[in-house]
Amino acid sequence: MLRLVLVAISGVCWSAVYIDSIRIGFRQKLCAMPLFALALNIAWEGIYSGLDFFVRGEISAQAVANAAWFLLDIAIVVTYFKFARSECTTDAERRFFVPWSVLVFASCLVLQLLFVVQFGDVEGEKYSAFLQNLIMSVCYLYMLRDRGGSRGQSMLIAVSKCVGTLTPTIIGGMEGNLFIVVTGIICFIFDAIYIVALRCVRRGEIAREPAES
Known part of the structure; x- marks a missing residue:
């Protein structure tokens, strides 16, 4: 029973991360998720939702969640390619924005596939998820520093990401x-x-707002 509750909490929290990222992305015209975090996420969810439905033949709650998150990630990818170029600070960054982005997404896909090949789909799914969550945690800190403010970020995303990772950590401890x-x-x-x-x-x-107004 406790395990089901923890899984449900994690699912709700990660859904909140993606939905608020989409909301902020289109509202503020930027990408609300760091590039490497986004690339690892969409690769993970695409691979394991595909395995769930087309290889394992599972239609479990986790399989449905993976597929839903994959679709939400596609919307975040749209905000990335639509708005992220505006944050480039040099002509070279703008010129190589698409090739660099494609390289990152392709590299993350290859890395996620290697987990499946090396560790199998069951173990690979768990271990790659926690490693990418660690990378995500660091990426959000760098995003806060690089943007020099809270633009494109929210406490809902921050807290939901934290709780969404903490609950499966407790399951791992169990x-x-x-x-x-x-x-x-x-x-x-x-x-x-x-x-x-x-x-x-x-x-x-x-x-600072009253002084600036």
């Missing part, structure tokens, strides 16, 4: 999986730092 527990704890530490940093940045922005 199963005695040391890899998941350790990587999950590291993710939680970086996620907590990001939440605090984003909160501090947002407070500073709010404090």
Whole structure:
């Protein structure tokens, strides 16, 4: 029972991350998810939803969630290619925006496929998920620094990402999986730092608003 509750919480939280990323992306005309995080995510969800439906023949709750997240990720990819070029600061970055982006998406797809080849679809799914979550946690911190503010970010995304990773970490602890527990704890530490940093940045922005108006 506890496991089902944790899985449900994780699913709701990750859905909130994607939906709010789409909302912010189109509203603020930017991509609300870091490039490498987005590329790893859409590759993971595309691969494992495909395996669920076409190889394993599963129509489980997790399979449906993976497919739904994949479709949501497509919308975030649209915001990336539609708006992210505007954040390029040099002519070279703008010129190579598409080739660089394609290289990143292709590289992440290859890496995710290698997990399946090397560890199998079941173990590969779990281990690659936690490694990419760790990369995501670091990427969000860099995004906060690079943008110099809270633009394209929200506490809903930050907290949902944190809780969405923490709940399967607890499941990993219940199963005695040391890899998941350790990587999950590291993710939680970086996620907590990001939440605090984003909160501090947002407070500073709010404090400056009256003086700027």
